[in-house]
Amino acid sequence: MEYVDVAVIGGGQSGLAAARALRAHGLEPVVLEASGQAAGSWPQYYDSLTLFSPAQYSALPDAPFGGDGDRYPHRDEVVAYLTRFAELLDAEIRLHTRVETLETDDGAGFLVHTADGVSLRAGGVVAATGAFANPLRPALPGQQGFTGQVLHVADYRSPAHYAGKRVVVVGGGNSAVQVGYELAQVAKVTLATRAPLRFLPQLREGKDLHHWLTSTGFDTLPPEWLVHFVGGTLVLDPGIYQHALEAGRLERRPMFHALEGDTVVWADGTRERVDVVLLATGYRPNLGYLKKLGALDADGMPLHSGGISITQPGLVYLGLEFQRSFASNTLRGVSRDADYVIPPLAAYVCKAPAAAGL
CATH class of the missing domain: 3.50.50.60 (FAD/NAD(P)-binding domain)
Structure with missing residues (x-):
């Protein structure tokens, strides 16, 4: 069975930010993206959508949008921007790869099972699947x-x-x-x-x-x-x-x-x-693939502290609303959260506890 350092589930802005931070720590992530392009849910948003933040406040680190920094980029600009960022990122991205379930490995880390029947062993996991695929549809009286x-x-x-x-x-x-x-x-x-x-x-x-x-x-x-x-x-x-x-x-x-x-x-x-x-009632994190791990509460919400799982060592989250701040699930804020959750994940994958005699 193939082994990967870290499986990053989701190839949108959060997954790409995670892959960038993992590479900076010397790890080889594999990004697993269910759709046909590494742009997350942006291609599925309504046609007229523009960012609520100007271009100069909306970019990932070291990757400016370019052009007028005061403009509000259109949905399709964001798709093109993320696609370009993914192409320049030194990380493997596997498209059309939907993760169905995770379970703990008998050794260390996780087993990642995909919809096409492929399984991977991963030293660590970043859950970065966002929420667009899980819209909240409250039942209305009548x-x-x-x-x-x-x-x-x-x-x-x-x-x-x-x-x-x-x-x-x-x-x-x-x-x-x-x-x-x-x-x-x-x-x-x-x-x-x-x-x-x-x-x-x-x-x-x-x-x-x-x-x-x-x-x-x-x-x-x-x-x-x-x-x-x-x-x-x-x-x-x-x-x-x-x-x-x-x-x-x-x-x-x-x-x-x-x-x-x-x-x-x-x-x-x-x-x-x-x-x-x-x-227009919002969304809930799309994390059903973690249910078997026991990493979610009764409402399907992740049990975490600042994006670090409190139930599963080696599991972290990115892109949760208010994960650590007002900007956590935005283009401008997700990399700050990546810089917070990736160092402890890297330490776990590199077996820091064992090296310390624990």
Whole structure:
């Protein structure tokens, strides 16, 4: 059976950052990517998606986007950027290789089993599969009898299919507002949220918010502290979303009570016919392949401290939301987390405990 130093599961931004850090520690990682390109979930996002951070604050270390640093790169630019980064990375990347399950090796490390029946022995594992493949689809009261469509924003690509329709977008985060605003150009749209929207201007004193996040160190604050500064969900507003709501081009209402037939029953008891309910309700880590290891809690969330497994020596995570900071699952922040979790992983793979007589 083939042996690899470290199996990096996922070839998106987190997996590539992990491979770079592992190579810097003298290890030979093998990146296992389920899709046909090393760009993670970016190719699957909706067509109009742009980064919420400017190019100069969105790059991986020593790999600038190039061009105007103040622009907001489009989805396809990010795909091209990551593909180029992968091509220049001195690491083996195996495409069309989906990992189905992991188990501990009788010796040390792990057995990695793929969907095509191949198994590898790995000294260590980086779980870097992100969350896009595991959208959170909460059950809505009355959903089974609803005659319209209930979709997740993960299924959304462009507004063309929704022209002239009545759409309710459930959620109050960046994606909900950005997609809702786009849909409102061709459809009648309501944002259904449990709390009023909180807008955060993208520009302050002529500089993008990410200038202040990085220059002040806010990006690196631990998640336990963030609750004291960030209450609820914030929406970055380039100056168009709040104005659109105030102008009536789309509306926001408290979360509806139920779905019934072809209608929604709003919290105030009124009923309204709706064609599509679009869930912008987030995602959960796509880590089902770790279930057999006992590395997840009852809700499928990883048991970890800062991205280092607390149940399985030799297993680390990258790309978890708020893993170590506000920026953990972003292009600008994932390499900082890689620099934190890879050194102890490298020590484990190089058998530091045995060398110390333990």
